[in-house]
Amino acid sequence: MTDLDEVARTILERRYLRQDETGAVVETPDEMFHRVASNLAEAEAAFGGDPEAAATAFYDAMSNLRFLPNSPTLMNAGTDLQQLAACFVLPWRTRSNPSSGRWRRRRSSTRAAAARDFLSLRSGPAATW
Structure with missing residues (x-):
């Protein structure tokens, strides 16, 4: 070692x-x-x-x-928690379009723009988690 x-x-x-x-x-x-x-x-x-x-x-x-x-x-690793991931990717769906690819298609060049886009998609009336 x-x-x-x-x-x-x-x-x-x-x-x-x-x-x-x-x-x-x-x-x-x-x-x-x-x-x-x-x-x-x-x-x-x-x-x-x-x-x-x-x-x-x-x-x-x-x-x-x-x-x-x-x-x-x-x-x-090797403990009771066994949590190995540093981040998680959650599926995104809306009631109007369960297979919506809006988030994938809206690529942003900055983190701030990506966060703004995500929040605008999340705040819509049809958003579900």
Whole structure:
């Protein structure tokens, strides 16, 4: 495993490593890499792959800092929460057109314009969630 500097260790301890109910850190960075790697590799079995080989490859990549998954994966893989996604894409439908593609067709060049477009679509009387 690659040596982590003090800043990296502090960030891991404060945000990513598992803690007990009192807030004491109960996991090392190496244990976190093993937890995440083995949890992600479990999916290989569903597709005829080798979970152990995948876990080894994931661990090797993470422990040598060649690859790190997103924050929710580092925090939650292998825990009861199991929340690995950082964002969600929700389907958009209106009563008048259940397969409406208005949102996909209205591509905006700025985030503000995209937010404005989304809010204008959402506020219409036919909008449903």
